[in-house]
Amino acid sequence: MFVPCMVSLYLGTADIKAFFVSEAITVTVALSMIFIRKEVPDRLSVRDVFLLTVLAWCLVCLFGALPFILSHTVSNVTDAIFESVSAVTTTGATVITGLDSLARDILLWRSMMQWIGGLGIVALGAAVLPFLRIGGMRLFRAESSDFSEKTLPHTRRYLVRLLMVYMIISMACTVAYVIAGMTPFDAINHAMTTVSTGGFSTHDASLAFFDSVAVESVAMVFMLIAAVPFVMFLPLFSGKLGTLKPDAQVRSMLTSYAAIIVLLVWWLDWDDQSSMLEWIRYSAFHVISIGTTTGYVSTDYASWGSFSAVVFFFLTFVGGCSGSTSGGIKIFRFKIAYILFRETLQRLLHPNAVLMRSMEGHRVTDDIVASVVAFALAFACTVGVVAILLAGAGNDFVTSFSAASTAVANVGPGIGDVVGPVSNFSSLNDASKWIISFAMLLGRLEIFTVLIVLTPAFWRG
């Protein structure tokens, strides 16, 4: 909060009080927690890591909401929490209207929270989730991600490098946005929400405000970079640029996006070459924006008819690569599902064949398949339950489904009149906002991390 605080001071806006008070509260609570803590255990148990992860995210959401409520940017606690959770989980759904005239420190705070959320998820994905065996992520476990004391320095260096990659990409993105024609303030904000695949903007119209192919191109490139496993960039540190090549996961992601773009462009009604180029521009931008779970909007893609609405609905679930900041089900899980599917067909024809599952040279063991499948089922059930709850809270069929999936997948905009690309979540009632906030948190922490803390077995013994 120190940064927007300084910005407040510099700009002399009225929100300075809000940030000072927020900072004071946060620091006070943090210090008291440090003072009242008991002895620190030598080693964290699995339970500790689960609880710490969930609590860390909840606390950041809670304290992150303070500036919104204290600056009267939003009128009630529900909206403040919603905006904060949407930011930290890098979802990017907003309840604030009039962003263009909003105080700059609040705008910066929203973007920063997404950036911090992205940072957190990179660290979580690299070091914590594989250790916790969540959703088949172990397939990508670096040898060093072990929480024993012996390997801790190694893990720490690995994490520091990942976070440096994150910062370098953020800076490169800022520079690129400035070159593309953004003001430095807009560039900084959008860079932070691009690399975190968050999607908050400093304008109500999102990226449609700029109406610039250059800006959209920069956004597309960096959204794709943000959806790539950050581990891929580590060879940069040893100067081995030659080893910097896209792995199978990245190739699958790019192929999937390209296929969907071709499908949309082929389908959409274009009369001449110039309108075709326009369709390509908008299709490519939104497929990448929704696919990587960023959620920037450059035109009202919901007005393209029901075919694209259904395509974008499914695209919501796709997501990027594991180890990136993107959400959703993620490409590698679809690949494992495909392997399973192909294997089932083979087994039907050759019941006694011995089949080896492998992906990118790694053996896909039965328990990795089981956890991927459990994740997919949990994802589907979560979307289903959230949709039922949202319908129960009084929303229509399309809004319930779309809001549920866009929240669990951490995308941002959905489809339909209420939560579509040109609308805003502010018109939803309080119950819906709480349901969606919880759904965003569930989705961001790969569902099981939150669910397990809510089971009685977790607290037993």
Next chain:
Amino acid sequence: MFVPCMVSLYLGTADIKAFFVSEAITVTVALSMIFIRKEVPDRLSVRDVFLLTVLAWCLVCLFGALPFILSHTVSNVTDAIFESVSAVTTTGATVITGLDSLARDILLWRSMMQWIGGLGIVALGAAVLPFLRIGGMRLFRAESSDFSEKTLPHTRRYLVRLLMVYMIISMACTVAYVIAGMTPFDAINHAMTTVSTGGFSTHDASLAFFDSVAVESVAMVFMLIAAVPFVMFLPLFSGKLGTLKPDAQVRSMLTSYAAIIVLLVWWLDWDDQSSMLEWIRYSAFHVISIGTTTGYVSTDYASWGSFSAVVFFFLTFVGGCSGSTSGGIKIFRFKIAYILFRETLQRLLHPNAVLMRSMEGHRVTDDIVASVVAFALAFACTVGVVAILLAGAGNDFVTSFSAASTAVANVGPGIGDVVGPVSNFSSLNDASKWIISFAMLLGRLEIFTVLIVLTPAFWRG
């Protein structure tokens, strides 16, 4: 076709020509096929069984469409095929309006096709699918379902008994409907579409035509019986009535339905006790009708608001028990999904625990889990692809999704204005009708049976 032909003769309707011609064509083709056949193999290979199953269903759908087109009940081939596929797959979606004034022989033909479809699926589920290892059905394989010559007489006796159970239930249902106040003709027709969980009616208003609690109660009881594994009734033949008790699958089904009924009644707005009783009546009827994938309608449940619309949307997927005539994903697969889900949570807390999966005393092996999971994924993908295709054919978002799921799950009515409980599939365009016809067939044959025949590997070698 002989039966409606006789009915035509007796009633002296104009449709008699249609049935005579249809029968002549069918018999001619059948006889030519018998004459031109090559040597019959001693033993059927796995490929033969797959191909036979798919071809049998397609041929019945094709020849079953003849009376519709020849009697001018429908105006084009698309509608005739749609109605025929919807009947044989026991889906129950119809494109015919004015059922109340339709010739009786055509009405009887529609109901008979559903009844034959139900018969076929009982035989398929008991003897063919477990042998083909489709979708984890092997869990319920009777020891005798082996296609070797040695056990063939045993298998045949087993099948004959199952089909006798099917007929006895059909007759009991007819009698019950007559007692409940139906005319004998209505009773025969509805009995055939109840035990097959098909859902065709002789009235446009479906069961709302009768507006009778007695009729609805009979329907509810026999829809539930039709959704139970028919193997459960086999002890009747040995006179051991005491062993006739619901297994775990049936108990889960009843519990699930009861829970959803309670949820709906609790949610719906009732002012006094009499309106509450009315809600209970309609909720119970439609939860059972949609849950068992029958698809009878006794009131416009789509007008109950978006909460019930979302609930009914999900209910579409549930289905009944395996080995019954019902479609959908089926209860035992949800149980296996739940076991997998619970196991994942346990494994997160105790990574090295050795867990045994079992269900109803059977061990749930890894390959059963894999085939259940592959089925669930295939089901979800099929619904997704069909929804995209339907949106591409020009349908709105809700119609695309609802028609896709109601078709793949073989339910019948969906939600929304176009395919909802009080509407009819006739307003859809031809492309949509073909897509839905294919989806119904895919769903009825448990997806993989059809998919595998469409793979190049199937035809190789």
